[in-house]
Amino acid sequence: MSTPIGRRSVLAGALGLAGAAALPAALRAESERLRVVWWGNDDRTRRTLEVLKLYQAKAQGAELVGEVSNAEYFPKLATQLVGRNAPDIFQLEPGSFADFVQRGATLPLDDLMPQPIDTSGISRDLLDLCSLDGKVWGIPHGLNSFALMYDTAVFKAAGIAPPDEKTSWDDYADRMAELTKAAGRDQYWGSCDASGYGYAFQVWLRQRGADLFTADRTLGFSQDHAAEWFSYWDKMRQRGGCVPADIAALSPDSTITQMPLIQGKAATSLAFSNQIVGMQSATQVPLALTMYPNGGPGAKPGQFYRPATCWSIYARCKAPEAAAGFIAFFLSDPEAVKVLGVERGVPMAPAVRELILPTLKPVERATIDYVNFIADKVGPYPPPPPKGSQQFGRVMKRVADTVAFGNASISDGAAHLIADAGAIL
Known part of the structure; x- marks a missing residue:
């Protein structure tokens, strides 16, 4: 179940960058073809595709297929799930997260942490943003409100x-x-x-x-x-x-x-x-x-603070280790996080925030200032919504x-x- 998020946990939570430059084992010699889907405007798509290219350049033999949709995103994803041909990695958000979990669409990620997804520095409060019934089903991209x-x-x-x-x-x-x-x-x-x-x-x-x-x-x-x-x-x-x-x-x-x-x-x-x-x-x-x-x-x-969006892995994904490796890369690779900036929310890790700050435009820095400003003005995270x-x-x-x-x-x-x-x- 979710727990209240306070000023201390939000500002101190961390997804460590230690060793981020070294690719996870699942990325170094992976020949699986992974489908990754998300929704968003052209700016989000540009950033995401650039990170997908970075991943493929660094991960030997990896093949990623990126797909973006908007108004039809959730109906299309639901249809694919029924047909058992859903993408390996898909984007969710608080309003849809619990629903898909309760439908058996997502894979619990606890066994994929701390490797290949290194969560050793992230507080349980932050993981609980994408937790349900004691298990973690998604990794939040960043915080927003x-x-x-x-x-x-x-x-x-x-x-x-x-x-x-x-x-x-x-x-x-x-x-x-x-x-x-x-x-x-x-x-x-x-x-x-x-x-x-x-x-x-x-x-x-x-x-x-x-x-x-x-x-x-x-x-x-x-x-x-x-x-x-x-x-x-x-x-x-x-x-x-x-x-x-x-x-x-x-x-x-x-x-x-x-x-x-x-x-x-x-x-x-x-x-x-x-x-x-x-x-x-x-x-x-x-x-x-x-x-x-x-x-x-x-x-x-x-x-309240909320995960802007999160990555979840399809319950029937044939290469969960590789999918988890990509998520780890997306969240902590220095080049990747600079490309992504704060478009999907303020990075959870202070180290990541410090890394990208010099690269941000004034409007991007404003999102970090805003998340910090409201720290003593937000309430607890709501309970998981029903199916x-x-x-x-x-x-x-x-x-x-x-x-x-x-x-x-x-x-x-x-x-x-x-x-x-x-x-x-």
Whole structure:
């Protein structure tokens, strides 16, 4: 089970670089063909492919086949798992991790540590980010948290202070409505519409002492919680503080290219801290990041540290030692970590962070500063979600859109969310 992550464990956790220049035995004479899949924008793909080339150059006889997909990633992976032809190494994240583990899709990695995956310097707190029922099923690429991204230039031009860690949800709504008017642009609003973002809903719930799921893997929120959330965004729409339903419908999740902020239709976006790297590469406007709005006086912390993504190994992988060797290379090879930077999150190891710091651009360094800044403002990592939870985001978005378009009342939408979310578990 997961354990709380505090300031000390996050900043002191380490995946040692000792001996990183020497390839693991599984890499030195490997003739297996390994398929590696991930999702992400062009910047992530470029970095990942470069590391795959480095691996093949250093590992005699190794052959890697890299595959990237986005909107179809999880449905495609699920289909491949059913057909027993899934890739050897695949990328997961907190919302999907436990679901795939409980479906028997992933290999427990405990027997592959500390060799070829050297975890001698990594704290158990960090390993628990990808643990379930006492076993490790994935190796996190790096740490991140939720982050509100914003266009610094539009706030400066409007003479309005951008959101910060002291901004409440009510303050945020007021400021976004004010910014929409002050910006005076056609088809431009202060905020994205996050009513269908399950991850944003989770932060909001935790500020109220609830969560998406409970420790016994059932729904952790009520119909009243859902109604209050939908009502908040409905009022934002009515005031012109966030994008309207037709634009929000085209922004189904945190996919960078579909964000209203990146498309030049909004000044802010609720996303994840590591995404600022890819977002900045996709837009000319200067970006900065801060925490999500807070719950007001007396509220609990809503944010927590999370693994941005992780590598897991297919349960039926024919060469698990070789797959584990690649993961070790990806996380600790000096050349590899410099290529990867912080695009997948802040490296877990202080030694890795120190190694890459001189190579980082200002926007990349900002992610490390942000992860350090929120260390005393985050809550514990949530319990593992139940089987079927990976579908929650799609359910949430579908119901939120029906409310946004006026095809369901707020109360009916809340009831549908409870019923539909319960049905997938």
